[in-house]
Amino acid sequence: xxxxxxxxxxxxxxxxxxxxxxxxxxxxxxxxxxxxxxxxxxxxxxxxxxxxxxxxxxxxxxxxxxxxxxxxxxxxxxxxxxxxxxxxxxxxxxxxxxxxxxxxxxxxxxxxxxxxxxxxxxxxxxxxxxxxxxxxxxxxxxxxxxxxxxxxxxxxxxxxxxxxxxxxxxxxxxxxxxxx
Numbered sequence: 001x002x003x004x005x006x007x008x009x010x011x012x013x014x015x016x017x018x019x020x021x022x023x024x025x026x027x028x029x030x031x032x033x034x035x036x037x038x039x040x041x042x043x044x045x046x047x048x049x050x051x052x053x054x055x056x057x058x059x060x061x062x063x064x065x066x067x068x069x070x071x072x073x074x075x076x077x078x079x080x081x082x083x084x085x086x087x088x089x090x091x092x093x094x095x096x097x098x099x100x101x102x103x104x105x106x107x108x109x110x111x112x113x114x115x116x117x118x119x120x121x122x123x124x125x126x127x128x129x130x131x132x133x134x135x136x137x138x139x140x141x142x143x144x145x146x147x148x149x150x151x152x153x154x155x156x157x158x159x160x161x162x163x164x165x166x167x168x169x170x171x172x173x174x175x176x177x178x179x180x
Contacts, residue, residue: 110153110164111142140167149178 113133140152141164153164
């Protein structure tokens, strides 16, 4: 329908509502054909009659049918009893919550220092070459877990194998700063 037809229909509805003609009179007097084709007008008329019937039923019943049907469909909520879980000591709850992540593999690496080389310099390296790192002697190693710094420590030798003795664990605040 054109905008003028919609405006006319709205004005007719408002006039009939003020005249207390009811929903049946309101929809019966409105011309729905407008500029639409005959088939669209027929569809509009059938839709209008369905609306009129529904509005008339609501007026007769006071609109309580829908509320009553919703109330009949409502059921009480069922919740799982959590008293047994709440009575367990906190340590057991924490253990149960962490059990599922204990078998996740992580990459742990310790870094002495870093440097940048040109490809030409890299190709000239041979046995006995010395590569200068950005750390001074005696500075702590950095321990990374999955590429994120988590601790610092010092190199130790245990049973002819290298190890790292942790001297400083990175605080959660510092870890958050690394993300930015």
